[in-house]
Amino acid sequence: xxxxxxxxxxxxxxxxxxxxxxxxxxxxxxxxxxxxxxxxxxxxxxxxxxxxxxxxxxxxxxxxxxxxxxxxxxxxxxxxxxxxxxxxxxxxxxxxxxxxxxxxxxxxxxxxxxxxxxxxxxxxxxxxxxxxxxxxxxxxxxxxxxxxxxxxxxxxxxxxxxxxxxxxxxxxxxxxxxxxxxxxxxxxxxxxxxxxxxxxxxxxxxxxxxxxxxxxxxxxxxxxxxxxxxxxxxxxxxxxxxxxxxxxxxxxxxxxxxxxxxxxxxxxxxxxxxxxxxxxxxxxxxxxxxxxxxxxxxxxxxxxxxxxxxxxxxxxxxxxxxxxxxxxxxxxxxxxxxxxxxxxxxxxxxxxxxxxxxxxxxxxxxxxxxxxxxxxxxxxxxxxxxxxxxxxxxxxxxxxxxxxxxxxxxxxxxxxxxxxxxxxxxxxxxxxxxxxxxxxxxxxxxxxxxxxxxxxxxxxxxxxxxx
Amino acid sequence: xxxxxxxxxxxxxxxxxxxxxxxxxxxxxxxxxxxxxxxxxxxxxxxxxxxxxxxxxxxxxxxxxxxxxxxxxxxxxxxxxxxxxxxxxxxxxxxxxxxxxxxxxxxxxxxxx
Numbered sequence: 300x301x302x303x304x305x306x307x308x309x310x311x312x313x314x315x316x317x318x319x320x321x322x323x324x325x326x327x328x329x330x331x332x333x334x335x336x337x338x339x340x341x342x343x344x345x346x347x348x349x350x351x352x353x354x355x356x357x358x359x360x361x362x363x364x365x366x367x368x369x370x371x372x373x374x375x376x377x378x379x380x381x382x383x384x385x386x387x388x389x390x391x392x393x394x395x396x397x398x399x400x401x402x403x404x405x406x407x408x409x410x411x412x413x414x415x416x417x418x419x420x421x422x423x424x425x426x427x428x429x430x431x432x433x434x435x436x437x438x439x440x441x442x443x444x445x446x447x448x449x450x451x452x453x454x455x456x457x458x459x460x461x462x463x464x465x466x467x468x469x470x471x472x473x474x475x476x477x478x479x480x481x482x483x484x485x486x487x488x489x490x491x492x493x494x495x496x497x498x499x500x501x502x503x504x505x506x507x508x509x510x511x512x513x514x515x516x517x518x519x520x521x522x523x524x525x526x527x528x529x530x531x532x533x534x535x536x537x538x539x540x541x542x543x544x545x546x547x548x549x550x551x552x553x554x555x556x557x558x559x560x561x562x563x564x565x566x567x568x569x570x571x572x573x574x575x576x577x578x579x580x581x582x583x584x585x586x587x588x589x590x591x592x593x594x595x596x597x598x599x600x601x602x603x604x605x606x607x608x609x610x611x612x613x614x615x616x617x618x619x620x621x622x623x624x625x626x627x628x629x630x631x632x633x634x635x636x637x638x639x640x641x642x643x644x645x646x647x648x649x650x651x652x653x654x655x656x657x658x659x660x661x662x663x664x665x666x667x668x669x670x671x672x673x674x675x676x677x678x679x680x681x682x683x684x685x686x687x688x689x690x691x692x693x694x695x696x697x698x699x700x701x702x703x704x705x706x707x708x709x710x711x712x713x714x715x716x717x718x719x720x721x722x723x724x725x726x727x728x729x730x731x732x733x734x735x736x737x738x739x740x741x742x743x744x745x746x747x748x749x750x751x752x753x754x755x756x757x758x759x760x761x762x763x764x765x766x
Numbered sequence: 767x768x769x770x771x772x773x774x775x776x777x778x779x780x781x782x783x784x785x786x787x788x789x790x791x792x793x794x795x796x797x798x799x800x801x802x803x804x805x806x807x808x809x810x811x812x813x814x815x816x817x818x819x820x821x822x823x824x825x826x827x828x829x830x831x832x833x834x835x836x837x838x839x840x841x842x843x844x845x846x847x848x849x850x851x852x853x854x855x856x857x858x859x860x861x862x863x864x865x866x867x868x869x870x871x872x873x874x875x876x877x878x879x
Contacts, residue, residue: 753809
């Protein structure tokens with residue numbers, strides 16, 4: 300019985316094997332035949348086919364690279380959240396995290412529905428007027444969708460810069476309204492002046508038409524965020540205990556430098572999407588821009604270290620972290636147009652500038668900016684924008700091309716300052732007079748975690764809340 | 767010699783320190799503590815669930831002084847910590863039989879000052 304069963308099985312296998320092999324052979328013949336026929340009548344235009352394939356490939360590579368870059372820039376939100384949490388006190392950690400989560404979320408919705416249209420729609424000369432919610436664009440593989448996600452993460456970056464400068468004292472609901480405001484119109488309208496022709500090539504975009512060069516957003520993203528942060532910090536006033544009755548600044552220590560350092564590394568990582576991604580093209584320029592970006596960041600960190608060592612007598616971690624960010628912000632505008640040595644110079648100046656600026660804002664202007672956002676993003680963004688006029692290998696002053704480019708860069712940076720700082724002052728002042736911009740003193744002393752959100756970031760830990 | 771133990775609001779520490787320094791009292795130790803009194807706690811919630819927190823964060827100051835310093839120490843703590851609200855804290859004054867400075871092995875009044 301057993302033997303018989305085995306033979307039957309064997310037979311079955313043989314039959315099945317034969318059937319499969321003849322089947323494939325038949326199939327092969329079938330596919331082979333038409334190919335032979337097609338070749339015979341007329342020769343194929345190999346060049347046009349190659350061109351079509353190359354174009355298709357290039358456009359898909361562009362989409363893939365731009366999306367990867369967008370996802371890297373998205374991760375910068377985590378970097379900002381960690382930097383800001385680390386540089387502030389434990390009693391406000393949940394509040395900072397909440398603000399970072401919400402400015403991305405509110406910002407994404409606002410930018411999709413309104414901001415993107417203001418920035419990239421058909422321009423009336425001052426701002427875009429179409430593409431709200433990408434109306435009229437077919438759902439599917441259109442380039443506009445890739446462009447939208449890439450621009451959304453940029454808009455949210457500008458928005459999130461402000462939360463650091465306004466940390467530890469801002470009313471949560473006012474912050475939500477502000478973050479809607481920046482992504483609804485403040486950021487997009489300025490953006491349309493500098494970048495408005497990126498999607499619709501013949502759009503009017505007065506700064507770009509003048510020749511203003513801001514490759515990845517030293518002004519458009521960082522300075523705009525930084526000047527808004529300046530306006531916010533001025534209207535808010537300093538944290539309780541920051542300045543003594545004699546006006547001397549007190550140190551209010553950040554509660555977690557490891558988190559702050561992690562945040563800076565995440566930002567640095569994300570910047571490899573921010574700058575090289577702004578090519579929106581998958582080609583060799585990605586690597587080159589990554590190099591200039593990295594060199595500038597490194598020079599910024601080293602020179603901030605040296606400056607802090609000389610001025611403050613100690614090699615200070617938090618200043619060096621700010622220095623790396625300063626180098627990154629500064630190289631953002633000129634990263635595609637400078638030599639590696641130029642990038643190092645730009646980063647080095649930014650590293651020195653950020654330390655001096657933090658001290659100047661703290662000691663002289665007496666504006667309380669807990670994380671140094673105004674210095675890193677506002678001041679170094681301004682420096683990076685001007686640096687293009689000096690270091691650009693194609694039209695920079697240092698390369699013998701005169702000061703025309705520098706002048707144009709100055710006009711762009713000045714327009715950014717007037718627009719963002721002016722509008723910021725108005726917006727924050729209105730918020731202050733209506734729903735109030737600041738929490739009460741009792742709540743500020745106890746911590747915004749309990750006051751605004753009703754829970755603590757570090758349950759079960761013993762935390763000093765003495766200031 | 768007396769040991770002055772005071773429980774104060776955490777955020778009043780800088781004010782208390784300032785008024786103590788003004789009264790030339792520069793030696794103290796400060797620890798975190800949790801406690802409850804008339805204030806009866808506050809309300810927190812976590813993921814929608816309410817929590818009654820009745821042990822509040824306080825700071826405990828311990829200051830050992832000679833008898834002639836007791837009054838001004840107490841006055842300085844009150845000056846720094848008093849807001850008139852429930853929760854300002856309490857001060858206890860305890861007898862202190864002995865005090866020894868480890869470095870010099872001095873004892874008593876000299877060890878405190």
